[in-house]
Amino acid sequence: MTETILYNTKTFCPRCTILERKGLLLRDAVVVSRDDKVYLKTLCDQHTDNRTNETLYCSSLSFFQRMMNFDGTYMKTLKDIEDLTTNIPTKPTPSNFTIELNIHLPNSTFLSDQEIKDNLLQFQSYYPKNKKFVLKVSAKGSNDIETINEKAKMISNQLKGYPILLEVTVERLNEIAKLNDSAFLMGKIYPALKYYLKRGDEELFIKDIQRLLTLxxxxxxxxxxxxxxxxxxxxxxxxxxxxxxxxxxxxxxxxxxxxRPPKELVSSLQAKYNNNTVDQQQGNNNDNEDDDKIINFSDxxxxxxxxxxxxxxxxxxxxxxxxxxxxxxxxxxxxxxxxxxxxxxxxxxxxxxxxxxxxxxxxxxxxxxxxxxxxxxxxxxxxxxxxxxxxxxxxxxxxxxxxxxxxxxxxxxxxxxxxxxxxxxxxxxxxxxxxxxxxxxxxMDIAALDLKRRCHCSVETKHRDGFVSSCTNCI
Known part of the structure; x- marks a missing residue:
């Protein structure tokens, strides 16, 4: 089977990172096309069976190329792939369309009004005066509807002229909508629902949405x-x-x-590697089974x-x-x-x-x-x-x-x-x-990191004693 390298990149070896827990070590990688599909292949020197180090990146080569052709740089081979790591900005850039602010801390307390104001000023400092952004407000882990509502209104008063998305569960959106002084009455605070949908929950989703729409x-x-x-x-x-x-x-x-749920991803990786080990011991080399050895799908x-x-x-x-x-x-x-x-x-x-x-x-x-x-x-x-x-x-x-x-x-x-x-x-x-x-x-999760693509949209933010690279919420 003919394989064509589309571009070079770096990634985490899923076996090293997830199964063997060696840490986040970048490995050489390539994005390749084969049989009209696209794969992200880890070139890990500790795991030489490359077919089990593949992720199905896109099941349509033509679709992938059509999307990526809107970026004239991705096909270019960099002289030194290590330079990619220096391209990641150390603070958010004005390319963010959305910035997220979680107002509820893990210790079950809310950010104080002053802490929120400081965050808003910091966000605004990332942008030229003529640029705007959408602020997504979340309150992860909190059921305190009254406080969420009051904090959202305070943010709207501080951040005039900026759209604000209030992203909470469907139950909390319903409760906030019922309040006499609901934040949604202010006109610039918009409800944003994030719903985890599993197969079999379709009717429940429809009932939840219909109830929310009525409110x-x-x-x-x-x-x-x-x-x-x-x-x-x-x-x-x-x-x-x-x-x-x-x-x-x-x-x-x-x-x-x-x-991809972490538990499911880990179990999938374990199953694929175990199957591959058995095949090697039995001397099986059946090309028809190759697709089963592709460890995961990010398609x-x-x-x-x-x-x-x-x-x-x-x-x-x-x-x-x-x-x-x-x-x-x-x-x-x-x-x-x-x-x-x-x-x-x-x-x-x-x-x-x-x-x-x-x-x-x-x-x-x-x-x-x-x-x-x-x-x-x-x-x-x-x-x-x-x-x-x-x-x-x-x-x-x-x-x-x-x-x-x-x-x-x-x-x-x-x-x-x-x-x-x-x-x-x-x-x-x-x-x-x-x-x-x-x-x-x-x-893009930990088992499908494409550093070349990541450098377009990642940001390092302060977290405890160090920095963490994360999505810029450009969507």
């Missing part, structure tokens, strides 16, 4: 985000996605996130295929693009008065599609109307010159680009006119308020 509709113009954390084998997403898409007036963001394309089946082809793999392509829309958001944000995660960290809803369109992916690849490539060069102000000549250029990126045979008005003409602002706002963003968050 949220009591608030004027409220919008929310729903993050569904799934694991293999996936739950049946048909009725779930149908419900979420039908309620696009309240649910603005649908985020599907794949996570977002599998979830995208599930979505295609669940929506009966209404949403397909070609409808998804790297979330980072939204960077070309940053000036548009600013033009409409939403503020200037950075939306620039690594191309393989998140894939998204906009679902448009109008009088004639019902949850239709935006790329059915626009050539997104062409739009991105033509708008990207002029981004630096339109960050603060678009101007007359750039306005004409953008108008022409938008018109030329229409899909042939699809008749739609020029979007730029609706973005710039104040007399049409109510129409623009109505369309935007009905638009949903469907995102696949492709998590």
């Amino acid at each position: 949220l509709r009591q608030f004027s113009d409220i919008q929310s985000a729903v993050t569904i954390v799934v694991e293999r084998k996936f739950a049946n997403l048909s009725s779930i996605l149908s419900l979420l898409r039908q309620n696009n007036d309240v649910i603005r963001f649908i985020i599907l996130s794949i996570e 977002p394309y599998e979830l995208i295929q599930e979505i295609q089946v669940a929506t009966e082809g209404q949403i397909k793999d070609e409808d998804f693009y790297p979330l980072s392509t939204a960077s070309v829309l940053e000036p548009m958001f600013n033009l409409m008065g939403y503020g200037l944000y950075n939306i620039r995660p690594s191309p393989y960290c998140a894939f998204a599609t906009c679902l448009l809803n109008t009088e004639s369109l019902k949850s239709v992916p935006i790329n059915r109307l626009f050539n997104i690849t062409k739009l991105y490539k033509e708008l990207l060069p002029i981004l630096p010159s339109i960050e603060e102000k678009i101007g007359f000549f750039n306005g004409l250029k953008i108008k022409s680009i938008l018109k030329n990126c229409n899909i042939p045979g699809v008749t739609i008005p020029n979007i730029f006119d609706y973005l710039t003409d104040k007399s049409k602002s109510h129409i623009t706002k109505r369309v935007i308020d009905q638009t949903q963003i469907l995102i696949i968050h492709n998590n």
Whole structure:
């Protein structure tokens, strides 16, 4: 079988790190293509059976290449792969779209108001004065609804002009929504649900969402985000996605996130290595069994295929693009008065599609109307010159680009006119308020670290006596 190296990187050897507990030691690694699939292969000098040191990175080579082609650097071979470790920033950069603040400590106490204010000032210092971010407030492990509500309101008063997501469990969201002085009455605090969905819990999820929607509709113009954390084998997403898409007036963001439970990952690794040891002892060398020896799966394309089946082809793999392509829309958001944000995660960290809803369109992916690849490539060069102000000549250029990126045979008005003409602002706002963003968050866990990709989006933050590298919450 022909194998092609796509690029060099570094990773943790799963056997050294997880099973043998030798610590977080970076090993040489390569991302390779084979049989139209993509694998992350650890080149560990202590474990030479490389086939058992592989992670299925993507089950579609064409999808992987389409996503990564939006980043012109990933295929380039670095002269010294060790230089990657120096690229990780030591403090958050202004590329973060979202910053998370957990207001509840492990010792069952809340951050004081002053501690919260200090954190907010620190967050703001990471950004130029003209840039904004979304603050995600969580209270992990707390059932104190009253305090959570009061802290959220205090944060909103301190952080004026910034959107705030309050992410708690569905039960706590329900209780907060019932309060007479609910934080959701303030207008800039939005409910954010994170739901761990297992196969068999589909009906419970639907009941929980319907109950929550009934409460949220009591608030004027409220919008929310729903993050569904799934694991293999996936739950049946048909009725779930149908419900979420039908309620696009309240649910603005649908985020599907794949996570591998640690216990399941460890047991899977142990089983694979044990099977491989038995095969070696018995002298078995059956190529048909090779796929079973790939120790784990970190494959977002599998979830995208599930979505295609669940929506009966209404949403397909070609409808998804790297979330980072939204960077070309940053000036548009600013033009409409939403503020200037950075939306620039690594191309393989998140894939998204906009679902448009109008009088004639019902949850239709935006790329059915626009050539997104062409739009991105033509708008990207002029981004630096339109960050603060678009101007007359750039306005004409953008108008022409938008018109030329229409899909042939699809008749739609020029979007730029609706973005710039104040007399049409109510129409623009109505369309935007009905638009949903469907995102696949492709998590990178300890058994699938790709340092080259990680350097796009990781940050070292102070933790006890040292620093820890973590996701920048760019999604």
